[in-house]
Amino acid sequence: MSKPFIESAGLPVADEVQGTTPENVLESVAGVARPLVLRGYCDHFPAVQAAKQSPQAMAEYLLQQYSGHAVNGCFGSAEAGGRVFYNEDLSGFNFETRRVPLGVLLDEILASADVESTPMRYMPSSEVGYWFPGFAAANDAGVNSVSPVGSLWLGNKVRVAAHYDFPNNLACNIAGKRRFTLLPPEQIANLYPGPLEFAPGGQEISLVDFYDPDFERFPKFRDALANAQIAELNPGDALYIPGMWWHHVESLDTLNVLYTHWWRDSEAFMGRPTNALLHAVLGLRNLPAHQRKAWKALFDYYIFDADEGAAEHIAPAAQGILEQPLSLEKAMQLRAKLQNDLKR
Incomplete structure (x- = not known):
């Protein structure tokens, strides 16, 4: 099987910084208008240490932190190729959302590890205060002074279409390898955004498939790629994404967990x-x-x-x-x- 297009596109890598810690992170990113990779930033988190043991140890750690409230599970077929997206005519989505216990979703993810055609299993943004009330205190990212919204995302080999978020984001990669394709806000016209009021995650997304782009339908996407950059994260790495930057996100392992922190620069x-x-x-x-x-x-x-x-x-x-x-x-x-x- 040939590599996904975005993997072989030869895009430049995002800037990396050294010496950034939870004690100085807000000072380090203040006024920064480009993404920054923070290597090893959260390697000391107990959650990351559990993830480095095994996917099963990661699942057990999450269940220890879990409040018991049903989570939003997204269930898609193997034909979706892990892509969280619309159906063919954009009248709905290519997955079904069900409220399930976290353990059910984790069991299905772990059971699919050795399946050749893996069905999509995904938990979108879930606030830690409600679903994982002890997680933030145990895994302190050092941004409490800006009152962030902290959320966990988890799934198997899932890819989320390019989108932007208004707040700044400190994304701590807890489990699994993850690849971000990052594009500046002014590339919106080259990314062919879909409907404003109806999108898989609530925020409009690019209709371009970064794994297999249709350049006849989306010719300006070539111009977007000329301004794109890649950030590849291992467990324990973090990525600072300034508000409004577009990002396409790929989860590349059996069990992938991301811990995001959103905050705004205005009241x-x-x-x-x-x-x-x-x-x-x-x-x-x-x-x-x-x-x-x-x-x-x-x-x-x-x-x-x-x-x-x-x-x-x-x-x-x-x-x-x-x-x-x-x-x-x-x-x-x-x-x-x-x-x-x-x-x-």
Whole structure:
């Protein structure tokens, strides 16, 4: 069998840094706008040490940390080739999601280790506080001060289509080898994203199969590859992914476990930027081209090219929502106004 395309594409590797530890990680990644591989970053985690013993030891460790709540298990056929994706007409997905005990999912993963055509078995993002309440304290990644959302992902040989996440991510590779293909945010047009409101993981994904790309249907994907880089992680390695970077993720072993930490650089009361995008689809997308151009100028002035001095010509008491930084009080007033306006 020939190698998957992405494995033989000869892409450059992501930057690696040495000496980053949980004690200095936030200082090391502050303001960094590119992915960084942190070799051996989490090698001391008890979870990683269990994973290095065997897949069975890893499964036992997870069960010791498990709360007992049913997990979301994704079950796909061997024909899917491990790809978490849509069905043929994008009306549904190529897997079934069922709520099952963690042990059931782990047993199926371990049982499939020696199966030539392996059915897809996968647990997507699962918050450790709910499903694995002791895991974070035992495996401290050093980012508690930014109040991250910590989640575990596990499965067999699964590949997740390229997508982006708004928050920054410190992804600690616990078990199995994992390959990330990373692309900067401006490559969106070359990645052919699918539906905004309907995707396997909730976030829009690239429709390009990185294992077997159809360059006739997706010709601009060649331009995306010219800007791509690869990060290959062993158990105990970590990867810092800045918010908005696209990443295609492959799990390459019998049992693979990833521990992610998401945090944002702005206050939570600012809301999700995706909401602004959806509102713009509603209010701006169907305007005539000359009006969209005019609104683009407004967005550039107030948002994308704005700096802290943009409202200096307005008396401070009259700046309203243009104040920098936006206060909680003003943010709540703005949210209330938007909610009222959307009811009309």
